[in-house]
Amino acid sequence: xxxxxxxxxxxxxxxxxxxxxxxxxxxxxxxxxxxxxxxxxxxxxxxxxxxxxxxxxxxxxxxxxxxxxxxxxxxxxxxxxxxxxxxxxxxxxxxxxxxxxxxxxxxxxxxxxxxxxxxxxxxxxxxxxxxxxxxxxxxxxxxxxxxxxxxxxxxxxxxxxxxxxxxxxxxxxxxxxxxxxxxxxxxxxxxxxxxxxxxxxxxxxxxxxxxxxxxxxxxxxxxxxxxxxxxxxxxxxxxxxxxxxxxxxxxxxxxxxxxxxxxxxxxxxxxxxxxxxxxxxxxxxxxxxxxxxxxxxxxxxxxxxxxxxxxxxxxxxxxxxxxxxxxxxxxxxxxxxxxxxxxxxxxxxxxxxxx
Amino acid sequence: xxxxxxxxxxxxxxxxxxxxxxxxxxxxxxxxxxxxxxxxxxxxxxxxxxxxxxxxxxxxxxxxxxxxxxxxxxxxxxxxxxxxxxxxxxxxxxxxxxxxxxxxxxxxxxxxxxxxxxxxxxxxxxxxxxxxxxxxxxxxxxxxxxxxxxxxxxxxxxxxxxxxxxxxxxxxxxxxxxxxxxxxxxxxxxxxxxxxxxxxxxxxxxxxxxxxxxxxxxxxxxxxxxxxxxxxxxxxxxxxxxxxxxxxxxxxxxxxxxxxxxxxxxxxxxxxxxxxxxxxxxxxxxxxxxxxxxxxxxxxxxxxxxxxxxxxxxxxxxxxxxxxxxxxxxxxxxxxxxxxxxxxxxxxxxxxxxxxxxxxxxxxxxxxxxxxxxxxxxxxxxxxxxxxxxxxxxxxxxxxxxxxxxxxxxxxxxxxxxxxxxxxxxxxxxxxxxxxxxxxxxxxxxxxxxxxxxxxxxxxxxxxxxxxxxxxxxxxxxxxxxxxxxxxxxxxxxxxxxxxxxxxxxxxxxxxxxxxxxxx
Numbered sequence: 001x002x003x004x005x006x007x008x009x010x011x012x013x014x015x016x017x018x019x020x021x022x023x024x025x026x027x028x029x030x031x032x033x034x035x036x037x038x039x040x041x042x043x044x045x046x047x048x049x050x051x052x053x054x055x056x057x058x059x060x061x062x063x064x065x066x067x068x069x070x071x072x073x074x075x076x077x078x079x080x081x082x083x084x085x086x087x088x089x090x091x092x093x094x095x096x097x098x099x100x101x102x103x104x105x106x107x108x109x110x111x112x113x114x115x116x117x118x119x120x121x122x123x124x125x126x127x128x129x130x131x132x133x134x135x136x137x138x139x140x141x142x143x144x145x146x147x148x149x150x151x152x153x154x155x156x157x158x159x160x161x162x163x164x165x166x167x168x169x170x171x172x173x174x175x176x177x178x179x180x181x182x183x184x185x186x187x188x189x190x191x192x193x194x195x196x197x198x199x200x201x202x203x204x205x206x207x208x209x210x211x212x213x214x215x216x217x218x219x220x221x222x223x224x225x226x227x228x229x230x231x232x233x234x235x236x237x238x239x240x241x242x243x244x245x246x247x248x249x250x251x252x253x254x255x256x257x258x259x260x261x262x263x264x265x266x267x268x269x270x271x272x273x274x275x276x277x278x279x280x281x282x283x284x285x286x287x288x289x290x291x292x293x294x295x296x297x298x299x300x301x302x303x304x305x306x307x308x309x310x311x312x313x314x315x316x317x318x319x320x321x322x323x324x325x326x327x328x329x330x331x332x333x334x335x336x337x338x339x340x341x342x343x344x345x346x347x348x349x350x351x352x353x354x355x
Numbered sequence: 356x357x358x359x360x361x362x363x364x365x366x367x368x369x370x371x372x373x374x375x376x377x378x379x380x381x382x383x384x385x386x387x388x389x390x391x392x393x394x395x396x397x398x399x400x401x402x403x404x405x406x407x408x409x410x411x412x413x414x415x416x417x418x419x420x421x422x423x424x425x426x427x428x429x430x431x432x433x434x435x436x437x438x439x440x441x442x443x444x445x446x447x448x449x450x451x452x453x454x455x456x457x458x459x460x461x462x463x464x465x466x467x468x469x470x471x472x473x474x475x476x477x478x479x480x481x482x483x484x485x486x487x488x489x490x491x492x493x494x495x496x497x498x499x500x501x502x503x504x505x506x507x508x509x510x511x512x513x514x515x516x517x518x519x520x521x522x523x524x525x526x527x528x529x530x531x532x533x534x535x536x537x538x539x540x541x542x543x544x545x546x547x548x549x550x551x552x553x554x555x556x557x558x559x560x561x562x563x564x565x566x567x568x569x570x571x572x573x574x575x576x577x578x579x580x581x582x583x584x585x586x587x588x589x590x591x592x593x594x595x596x597x598x599x600x601x602x603x604x605x606x607x608x609x610x611x612x613x614x615x616x617x618x619x620x621x622x623x624x625x626x627x628x629x630x631x632x633x634x635x636x637x638x639x640x641x642x643x644x645x646x647x648x649x650x651x652x653x654x655x656x657x658x659x660x661x662x663x664x665x666x667x668x669x670x671x672x673x674x675x676x677x678x679x680x681x682x683x684x685x686x687x688x689x690x691x692x693x694x695x696x697x698x699x700x701x702x703x704x705x706x707x708x709x710x711x712x713x714x715x716x717x718x719x720x721x722x723x724x725x726x727x728x729x730x731x732x733x734x735x736x737x738x739x740x741x742x743x744x745x746x747x748x749x750x751x752x753x754x755x756x757x758x759x760x761x762x763x764x765x766x767x768x769x770x771x772x773x774x775x776x777x778x779x780x781x782x783x784x785x786x787x788x789x790x791x792x793x794x795x796x797x798x799x800x801x802x803x804x805x806x807x808x809x810x811x812x813x814x815x816x817x818x819x820x821x822x823x824x825x826x827x828x829x830x831x832x833x834x835x836x837x838x839x840x841x842x843x844x845x846x847x848x849x850x851x852x853x854x855x856x857x858x859x860x861x862x863x864x865x866x867x868x869x870x871x872x873x874x875x
Binding site: 084089 | 491493494496497498499500501502503504507508511512515516607609610
């Protein structure tokens with residue numbers, strides 16, 4: 001029961017929302033599709049669901065082409081970002097919908113609805129009106145409704161997208177446990193990195209309708225293979241360089257250092273997250289390159305203070321200790337940690353990933 | 356209205372409820388009432404059956420010509436009933452152009468149903484379509500993802516949400532069919548009497564005002580009941596459905612099934628809505644020996660036989676002037692009432708809302724009859740005055756104005772007024788910059804609607820019109836009743852002329868309104 005996408009294309013008029021996607025989801029996997037808005041994430045789910053006709057390519061389930069199978073016969077579940085609960089019926093009516101379609105008997109439906117509401121943490125909510133639910137409750141009801149028919153593949157579109165941050169962080173943990181307990185194969189899309197890496201064992205990064213990263217979550221996080229993927233995953237400092245030799249040495253405006261992994265010789269892009277750049281003291285470590293630079297600004301992102309400095313070919317963001325935040329205008333030494341720098345072949349160069 | 360009640364209860368100045376009850380319980384009255392209800396129910400069912408697929412196509416898909424279909428579907432609705440009657444008389448057997456076997460004959464129930472459906476499809480398409488166009492299509496997709504097929508999704512997910520709109524459209528259609536006058540007079544023949552035509556005959560032919568009043572009261576009661584049901588359904592419309600801007604909910608036609616459905620329904624609609632007017636136009640060029648302009652030429656001439664008091668072209672001019680005056684009156688009264696209503700809320704406002712709907716459901720014939728007996732003695736004796744016609748037409752057009760303006764005026768976001776105030780605008784300036792632009796558009800739309808309705812108004816006008824100031828719809832009706840091919844061609848030409856005037860007015864107003872014409 002493997003889902004396989006082969007060169008899937010979906011067009012909206014002249015726009016390619018999906019421009020040749022290859023993807024495989026194996027039974028029991030929880031796969032996150034991560035990407036900025038407009039990258040084609042939702043379209044990917046809609047294509048698998050059968051809600052968008054394919055312009056090219058194939059979607060197979062268990063080896064069988066799904067082209068001629070209408071959405072309601074595919075046996076997949078899809079939880080929409082907006083939940084889309086049926087307003088004319090109550091919570092139980094929503095959760096029971098798929099079971100009634102399957103012709104399950106009334107008593108059995110009531111039993112299963114109660115069990116599902118227990119599972120999502122809303123016991124006794126059967127007769128609540130869906131308009132009285134909070135965002136988080138609506139999200140859980142939508143999840144229970146999607147789980148009820150026992151889909152072979154459960155797809156979630158921005159499952160926690162409509163919730164505020166604290167609520168989200170709480171639910172990420174619960175949702176992860178819940179999906180594991182339910183034991184279903186899950187394909188979900190999100191623009192939120194925390195959500196993707198917290199829930200999924202495998203992460204796919206989508207950009208402009210193409211897969212740019214695909215691998216185990218921790219590998220994709222640590223070592224993206226593409227410039228586009230790296231940029232999206234927080235490698236905000238970037239410069240051009242050149243790799244030479246067998247155990248390649250990289251020359252770039254930040255300095256010269258040995259590449260952290262194998263890179264074919266030729267033009268490369270050098271990328272680093274802010275935490276790969278250190279201010280002052282720790283720059284003295286042997287071969288590590290260091291730059292003298294002027295502080296042009298200070299900012300806060302995610303959970304730390306960042307310092308913006310004037311780099312050799314553009315601004316750089318470096319992480320810093322909040323107790324040692326330099327003043328704007330001060331000159332500091334920026335050390336680059338070569339082990340945490342990403343070196344990838346420049347797009348278009350020999351050995352660069354196809355896209 | 357009160358005058359009718361008084362006349363009915365006290366025909367000779369003394370209360371005579373017994374007389375009322377006697378008329379109501381006559382077998383002939385019961386038969387007429389029974390037929391009135393039956394034809395209205397059947398017409399409503401037929402209109403829904405034809406209108407719902409068209410509403411689906413017009414609201415759910417984006418395709419070339421959608422706006423045109425949306426506008427054209429409105430044309431039959433504003434066509435004067437006499438024109439609709441004439442057009443169907445021109446299509447259906449025995450005398451009509453009828454290439455299709457199995458069409459109902461003039462004088463049968465089938466002919467009435469066909470004309471009513473043609474006439475009221477717009478109500479269903481507009482009222483149901485307006486809601487349907489805003490339903491998030493992904494709700495249906497959510498049902499599909501839970502395993503529900505198309506039919507089940509429609510029945511269990513879409514229908515419950517649309518039900519109030521369908522009920523409201525059905526109630527309006529029922530009212531129009533219940534009080535339909537011109538269509539039944541022309542297509543039903545003498546055997547097919549409804550309350551409406553009976554009121555007219557009792558008044559105009561038998562001068563039995565007591566009977567007319569009794570029937571009017573009966574009709575009024577039925578209408579009020581139907582309005583109550585419809586009003587309740589409409590209030591339930593603030594349902595818990597996900598609504599989107601209409602432009603976001605429509606999907607392009609992308610699959611083969613969808614293409615077949617859209618072109619099939621669209622084609623069938625174009626055919627059924629297009630053929631009767633087309634035949635009408637073709638018939639207007641018929642002469643004794645083939646194609647001829649005789650019908651059109653005769654429009655400008657005064658009738659030598661004296662059958663008509665005036666040349667039809669003069670009547671057309673009169674119609675336009677009356678309609679213009681009626682429009683001004685209807686927009687002035689209806690516009691201010693609507694603005695007040697839009698700001699008001701609560702039970703009283705709702706009652707008032709319903710009260711202003713009453714003329715929409717109350718038959719035009721009753722309005723005409725009411726005018727006739729209410730304004731016939733000092734201080735207000737308008738019967739001899741030409742002003743009575745536009746005033747009556749304005750009364751008929753009033754509810755349309757209100758139903759058009761209220762929803763648009765309610766779309767004004769009160770926060771915009773606050774924004775303008777915070778930007779330093781005084782109350783006058785706020786009104787000018789926030790309310791006025793919306794209202795100007797709403798009133799423009801309403802004026803177009805009122806003009807079209809007044810222009811084609813027949814039921815009230817035929818009661819009170821003076822011989823020297825006949826209007827075009829009355830001329831068409833009189834010509835239709837006259838034997839001979841020349842008169843027939845002339846009738847068709849006059850009907851065509853009327854149709855053109857109304858269609859132009861409608862399309863102009865549609866352009867101005869751009870699909871935002873409120874409830875109807």
